[in-house]
Amino acid sequence: MTATRSTRQRDVITRVLDGAEGPLAVGEVLIRAQTDLPGLGVATVYRTLKLLTEQGHIHPVTLDGETRYERAGRGHHHHFSCTGCGRVFTLHTCPVALPSGTVYPGGFIVEAHEVTLYGRCPECAAAPADA
Template identity: 90%
Template sequence: MTATRSTRQRDVIARVLGEAEGPLAVVDVLERAQADLPGLGIATVYRTLKLLTEQGQIHPVTLDGETRYERAGGGHHHHFSCTGCGRVFTLHTCPVALPRGTVYPGGFIVEAHEVTLYGKCPACAASA
C-alpha cells in the first residue's frame, strides 16, 4: 500500500511541476499538490523533490536566494520574476546574444549564462 501511495504522490508532484508556468517554490508545490492530495505533508514534498531531482525529471533553480524547482529538459531558457505577485515565469526567448566560448572583456570565457528579468507580470501590470 505504501508503494502505491508514494507513486501517486510522486505522480501528482511531477504533474504540478510539469503544468507550472515557471519554477515553483516548495510551498507552492505543496499547495498545488494538496488540491489532489489533501493530506500531503511538506516532508513528503521535500523527499519527492529530492528523488525527482536525482532521477533527472526536475532540477533546482536558485532565484533571489530561494530554491525553486522546474521540469527538466526545458532547453535553454531564462526567467521573469514578478515584483508584484512574486510568481516566476519561464521565458522561452534569450535576451542575451552571448554564445558559449565568447571571450568577455577582461579575458572571461563564457561557458553558460542565466538571466532573470524583474518587473510586473501581465496580470499585475493590468491592475496597477
C-alpha cells in the same frame, strides 16, 4: 500500499511541475499538489523533490536565494520574476546574445549564462496601482 501512495504522490508532484508556468518553490508545489492530495505534507514534498532531482526529472533553480524546482529538459531559457505577485515565469526567448565560447571583455570565456528579469507580470501590470 505505501509504494502505491508514494507513486501517486510523485505523479501528482510531477504533474504540478509539468503544468507550472515557471519554477515553483516548495510551498507552491505543496499548495498545488494538495488540490489532488489534501493530506500531502511538506516533508513528503521535500523527499519527492529530492528523489526527482536525483533521478534527473527536475532541477533546482535558485532565484533571490530561494530554491525553486522545474522540469528538466526545457532547453535554454530564462526567468521573469514578478515583483507584484511573486510568481516566476519561464521565458522562452533569450535576451542575451552570449553563446558558449564567447570571450567577454577582460578575458572571461563564457560557458553558460542565466538571466532573471524582474518587473510586473501582465496581470499585475493591468491591476490599478492602488489595488
